[in-house]
Amino acid sequence: MSTLANPLGTPHRGPASAGPRSAWLAGPGVRYLLLLIPSLMVIGFVVYPTVETVVHSFYQLDALGRVTGFAGFANYRALFAEPIFDTVLRNTVIYAVLSVVLSIGLAFGLAMLLNGHGLVNRFLLVGIFSPTVMPTIAAANIWLYFLAPQLGLFTRLLGDLGIQQANILGEPGSALGALVALFVWKYAPYFTLFLMAGLQAIPQNVRDALRTEDPSGWQSLRKVVLPIIAPMLAFVITLAVIYAMETVDPIYVMTQGGPNNGTNLVMYYLYQLGFNYFSWGPAAALSGLLLGGLSSLSALSLIALERRAFHWA
């Protein structure tokens, strides 16, 4: 007797359907076949380009990106010899550290607040999560408007507060600060989504017990909440580092790397090397470094997650 739904109204198929055709469908050959094309897609567009990028970084490349000879470490030396690259690295480190720390800190606080609140007003939720659905390009345009000298909303607000003639995007320091603020605004809500999911793992009775035993919450935060949420926190921090390192859209719109390369970050510089200067050799070297750094970071965090949560096969 079938208790399962039969929404399409097709006649109930009896044991006869478990004939040769379905045996073939369930066979290992079909499974390999189904896995083949998706695997080849990933190999073609992820694995092969990764290997190719690393290999190319040791070859001389012409303006069209074609291999013209072996280069050894010449591309890497050329990359590091460029004085701008030091500035780019320093900017990137400052930007990434500030962005990751501030966005994760805020996301954690927000996740705790929202989780403790049960049903939060829909409009509050939409307000908080609206940056997540706004393309960075669109957000950067709006921020550009807010921060424009003299005319911008934020600039005029500063003027009312007595800070005259503020040109936030005109100074290297404050321009980088504006990019950090944009990152925090854009990604803190997104990270909150994941951290809220992580906090769900704390059983309700434990939460209730904590609320009566430890009203201030610090002890329970340290001893109960943090250990439970640690894997998710590691995952979200990894995401944040990757997103921060990949930042390019707001630079393209708001500062073009300026003033004086003060907001030139590593991914924007890579884009410039390749598509503005056609200097593909150093671009390949920089890609290789980014690949090595970022993929080993996320591989570590995913392996940790797989072990604990996905039961690595």
Next chain:
Amino acid sequence: MGMSMGRPWRRRLESGALALIALVWGFPTLWVLYATFVGTGSTSGLTLSNLVQAWNTAPFAQYTMNTVLIVGGLLITQGLVGLVVGFILARYEFPGKSLVTAIFLLQIVVPVYAVLIQDYQIVQGLHLLNTRIGIMLPYMVSGIAVLAFRQAFRSVPRELEEAARLDGYATLGVFRRVYLPRVGPAAVAFAVISITFHWTDFLWPLIVTNSNAARPVVVGLALLAEASESGLQWNLLAAGTAIVIIPVLLVFVAGTRRILSSFAATFDWH
């Protein structure tokens, strides 16, 4: 018990903090809607003229159609691949399974932007520059989708599958009747991640396209912004932004709680 005394205070403080964050975080969106539909100029009152003007200044109809086709196409291919691969990885043992799993994890691990140049050359070699397929190609398989669906399939009790098999259902029937109805939250969470990522993706489509035939709306908006930078037509720019964000915003408003609870169910990794 200090609780009963302290609690309403604390709760009010928390609500205040939430409201403040919602206001600050939602302000740019509010401003876009205000500048588009009310206008910041001398005229006042509700108007659609900014929206119409922006729509006519750039080929937004073409851009929007491109974005919808790209995002929708990717959602379908990533979803189908995720379902099939996720199911096989969740329910079967076979030689080489770890290797196959690792391949799909690599898709998550390797940052797309770092292989951008190589992918560009592949798409160029296939003569697919300036096409929607060319934009979609590197993204057609999503490791996140595979992992999300695999996790959802794993949490389906084996007894349900055995019962369905006793009822005479073959693999496809079991998949459709037992497994498919139980991946709703994973599908919603994956769809949100996929749609928001590809709807807002900028650098890759910028590089791959150089004509309006395949350009998505975000690239079109950036070009509009570049063109208007000298003239500073902010109302126009706000309206262009509104065209980009309103569809996604409506989806989010309609499904706020569903989306939040789906995230909680899918990423409850414990």
